[in-house]
Amino acid sequence: MDAFRQRHEHDSYWCGLLLGGRCGVQLTTKLYTDRVCHFAHHPGAEGQCGWRDRGVASADPLYVKAAAAAWLRSAGHPEDQVRFDSARPDGAEIRSVLDVRFKERGLRVHLDQAVSPVWDQDGLEPVLGLSVPVTGTR
Structure with a gap:
């Protein structure tokens, strides 16, 4: 994730474009060492999304x-x-x-x-x- 962040430091990602979802809120990256790193909604924006596939x-x-x-x-x-x-x-x-x-x-x-x-x-x-x-x- 660190390499991805450096390579794409000027890029932004949005729910509903390329990654699934549909609310249009900007996404952030989540860095983990015990599971797969992934994109997520910014804190506080999660409840706004109608994306059902959260499991x-x-x-x-x-x-x-x-x-x-x-x-x-x-x-x-x-x-x-x-x-x-x-x-x-x-x-x-x-x-x-x-x-x-x-x-x-x-x-x-x-x-x-x-x-x-x-x-x-x-x-x-x-x-x-x-x-x-x-x-x-x-």
Whole structure:
């Protein structure tokens, strides 16, 4: 988080833009050593937001990203050549699918059932979360 803060010291982040949520209030970063660092509403603004996804599962994309980054690092993929994208196929919620791209390949991680897996999509291999049923055949 310290490196992120330095790299983005002049950037601002807002609820409802890029990160989910919808209230439009400015967000701050939360630095932790015992869990995944994340964005949060400024103190006092939390009650204004209609974002319902506040449980542990709302951090799933953060955990997936951290695990995928560690796995790819251990496999020798330079960090600056790995890209993460919160894809929104067919207007899905921002936390439904996470694309992990490295070299000419990639993974599409399905975190919920909102987006059906595509088994023969060029360059993206589907990875299904626990609540995503296997449909179709490979």
